[in-house]
Amino acid sequence: MATRTGSRHGELGLTDERMLEMYYYMLLTRRLDERLWLLQRSGKIPFVISAQGQEGAQVGAAFALEKGVDWVVPYYRDLGTVLVMGMTPREVFLHAFAREGDPSSGGRQMAHHWSHRRWNIVSGSSPVATQVPHAVGIALGARMQGKNIVVLTALGEGSSNQGDFHEALNFAGVHKLPVIVHVQNNEYAISVPLRKQLACQNVADRAAGYGMPGVVVDGTDVLEVYRVFREAVARARRGEGPTLIESKNVRLTAHSSDDDDKTYRPREELEAARRRDPLATTRQYLYEAGLLDEAREKELEDRVRREIDEAAAWAEAQPHPSVESMFRHVYKEA
Amino acid sequence: MPVMQFIEAVRETLRDEMRRDERVFVMGEDVGRRGGVFRATQGLIDEFGEERVIDTPLTESAIVGVGIGAALTGMRPVCEIQFADFIWPAMNQIISEAARMRYRSNGDWFVPMVIRAPFGGGVHGGLYHSQSVEAHFAHSPGLKIVVPSTPYDVRGLLRSAIRDDDPVLFFEHKGLYRAARGEVPEGDYTIPIGKADVKRDGTDITVFSYGKTLHFCLEAAEQVAHEGISAMVVDLRSLRPLDEETILRAAARTGKVLIVHEDNAFMGIGAEVAALIAERVLFELDAPVMRLCGPEIPAMPYSAPLEKAYMLSPEKVAAKMRELAAF
Numbered sequence: 001m002a003t004r005t006g007s008r009h010g011e012l013g014l015t016d017e018r019m020l021e022m023y024y025y026m027l028l029t030r031r032l033d034e035r036l037w038l039l040q041r042s043g044k045i046p047f048v049i050s051a052q053g054q055e056g057a058q059v060g061a062a063f064a065l066e067k068g069v070d071w072v073v074p075y076y077r078d079l080g081t082v083l084v085m086g087m088t089p090r091e092v093f094l095h096a097f098a099r100e101g102d103p104s105s106g107g108r109q110m111a112h113h114w115s116h117r118r119w120n121i122v123s124g125s126s127p128v129a130t131q132v133p134h135a136v137g138i139a140l141g142a143r144m145q146g147k148n149i150v151v152l153t154a155l156g157e158g159s160s161n162q163g164d165f166h167e168a169l170n171f172a173g174v175h176k177l178p179v180i181v182h183v184q185n186n187e188y189a190i191s192v193p194l195r196k197q198l199a200c201q202n203v204a205d206r207a208a209g210y211g212m213p214g215v216v217v218d219g220t221d222v223l224e225v226y227r228v229f230r231e232a233v234a235r236a237r238r239g240e241g242p243t244l245i246e247s248k249n250v251r252l253t254a255h256s257s258d259d260d261d262k263t264y265r266p267r268e269e270l271e272a273a274r275r276r277d278p279l280a281t282t283r284q285y286l287y288e289a290g291l292l293d294e295a296r297e298k299e300l301e302d303r304v305r306r307e308i309d310e311a312a313a314w315a316e317a318q319p320h321p322s323v324e325s326m327f328r329h330v331y332k333e334a
Numbered sequence: 335m336p337v338m339q340f341i342e343a344v345r346e347t348l349r350d351e352m353r354r355d356e357r358v359f360v361m362g363e364d365v366g367r368r369g370g371v372f373r374a375t376q377g378l379i380d381e382f383g384e385e386r387v388i389d390t391p392l393t394e395s396a397i398v399g400v401g402i403g404a405a406l407t408g409m410r411p412v413c414e415i416q417f418a419d420f421i422w423p424a425m426n427q428i429i430s431e432a433a434r435m436r437y438r439s440n441g442d443w444f445v446p447m448v449i450r451a452p453f454g455g456g457v458h459g460g461l462y463h464s465q466s467v468e469a470h471f472a473h474s475p476g477l478k479i480v481v482p483s484t485p486y487d488v489r490g491l492l493r494s495a496i497r498d499d500d501p502v503l504f505f506e507h508k509g510l511y512r513a514a515r516g517e518v519p520e521g522d523y524t525i526p527i528g529k530a531d532v533k534r535d536g537t538d539i540t541v542f543s544y545g546k547t548l549h550f551c552l553e554a555a556e557q558v559a560h561e562g563i564s565a566m567v568v569d570l571r572s573l574r575p576l577d578e579e580t581i582l583r584a585a586a587r588t589g590k591v592l593i594v595h596e597d598n599a600f601m602g603i604g605a606e607v608a609a610l611i612a613e614r615v616l617f618e619l620d621a622p623v624m625r626l627c628g629p630e631i632p633a634m635p636y637s638a639p640l641e642k643a644y645m646l647s648p649e650k651v652a653a654k655m656r657e658l659a660a661f
Binding site for chain 1: 359385386390391393395396398399400401402403404405406407408409411423426427430431434435436437438439440441442443444475476478498499500
């Protein structure tokens with residue numbers, strides 16, 4: 001398909017095919033996420049933490065990177081990011097079911113602790129913002145080896161209050177490293193609303209203190225996200241250093257499967273958030289651009305459902321890790 | 335063989351390893367032009383430039399965290415924490431991240447880094463320039479912990495630490511930097527991490543120690559030798575992994591065991607050594623296992639008489655040796 005002038009994605013140099021691929025990844029992320037909740041509620045997996053509402057921010061950002069070349073140091077909500085970077089639905093379910101073949105941790109970590117060495121997706125822990133210095137160090141190490149790569153790391157706005165966030169941004173700013181720090185602001189840190197988390201208006205405002213651009217973007221607008229990340233990637237590749245990007249998102253679920261957001265979040269607010277659902281607005285865009293109609297949408301939904309059905313059934317049937325495996329990989333093995 | 339100071343052994347090993355392997359680099363506060371506050375990295379910036387001798391912002395967590403990231407790309411960072419007392423802001427990075435990276439990724443990701451930190455007291459450093467922190471880290475699987483006591487051991491063990499594919503904490507007693515001198519062979523020798531060293535053989539009592547107090551034990555052994563007490567002195571050198579085989583053999587040889595360290599006793603390295611001996615060679619013992627350690631107060635006071643009272647000495651060790659030998 002050709003690039004179309006006159007459309008927003010065309011202006012960004014995205015072919016119709018690539019635009020539809022973006023939507024496919026957003027849809028895949030949402031439907032996978034929904035399936036994980038179902039599996040959790042039916043007692044088949046212990047835990048789920050959602051990307052719902054942040055698909056535009058994640059898919060738009062990851063589309064600006066070069067898969068298999070650039071590095072990603074994700075956080076627990078980054079399902080969309082890791083799918084775009086190369087992780088498959090089968091692998092997501094292996095991780096969720098904690099099966100032996102789980103490429104993220106061999107069944108050791110709680111679900112949503114993404115890692116995949118082959119795709120340069122780096123293992124994370126549960127303490128938040130610890131991954132930001134890692135991203136900076138990866139950029140430093142790569143530069144020392146003469147590799148022109150970009151490192152994307154992500155976190156929530158609550159985590160941007162941690163010391164590691166500030167230490168890492170300062171380090172990246174001083175050394176002008178090719179890092180993009182993506183704060184996916186969904187307005188809640190578990191139950192604590194934004195006004196109790198930040199004394200400034202935007203997380204991105206903090207960038208000035210670290211000598212880098214700070215960009216605020218509407219995370220529900222996948223094309224605008226893609227545009228600002230593409231700029232940041234180009235900047236990083238030119239050797240001009242890091243960028244802090246804050247995407248403003250909605251959180252459409254509770255913090256996790258262990259949380260009940262009815263205790264702290266007005267239902268009207270959640271309804272308002274649903275009206276900004278990035279999946280719905282992108283779908284609307286595709287209809288208006290003539291890339292999607294009811295028949296094609298059904299075809300796409302069916303395809304995604306088949307993929308998820310197949311992947312979930314396959315992963316559930318895989319073996320658990322052996323008890324002996326528990327003692328492996330504490331140190332390098334001979 | 336050339337004679338070297340402890341601090342020279344650190345510096346020359348860093349230089350050798352940086353020459354040998356371009357993936358090796360050093361990073362920390364003041365490590366560049368100043369050469370480190372103890373001058374451990376003096377002159378390295380002239381040879382390797384500021385890209386490989388990186389003066390970092392004053393941020394311990396980032397020094398370790400950025401080091402972890404660089405190590406993930408295959409580099410070999412040697413991160414310096416200026417004083418072990420300042421390592422606590424990096425605790426989360428060391429315990430939650432470096433120690434667990436290999437395990438939590440099922441062997442996919444690993445962190446070949448060294449964290450060097452001067453520790454220990456007796457240098458008028460007060461509460462926050464005198465601490466022994468090793469026991470806090472020794473509790474964590476995934477880390478290796480090395481405490482050399484001689485220039486020879488520094489050379490062999492630091493080479494091994496830098497070439498190791500797992501994170502190694504390398505604690506240097508600052509009281510040894512200029513006080514400990516010794517012969518160091520030329521050439522590229524290594525000492526395996528996890529091997530204790532019998533620094534003096536003996537038949538009446540066995541003393542385990544590491545770092546600066548190891549030297550106190552050797553001096554005390556000389557003193558009591560004149561009184562007819564033959565003391566075996568074992569340098570643990572590696573606190574994790576511990577050399578269980580050497581420890582058990584040395585304990586069984588004399589049947590009387592004393593463990594000496596500057597760190598306080600409670601839940602310390604000595605407790606682990608004592609438990610190991612109790613579990614495995616209890617019936618070889620002729621006396622209860624004894625410990626001689628720092629006092630149970632939060633840290634070392636600044637006042638000279640208080641510091642002196644805190645610190646162990648050859649005399650204090652010799653007194654304990656006599657007590658054990660007489661049991």
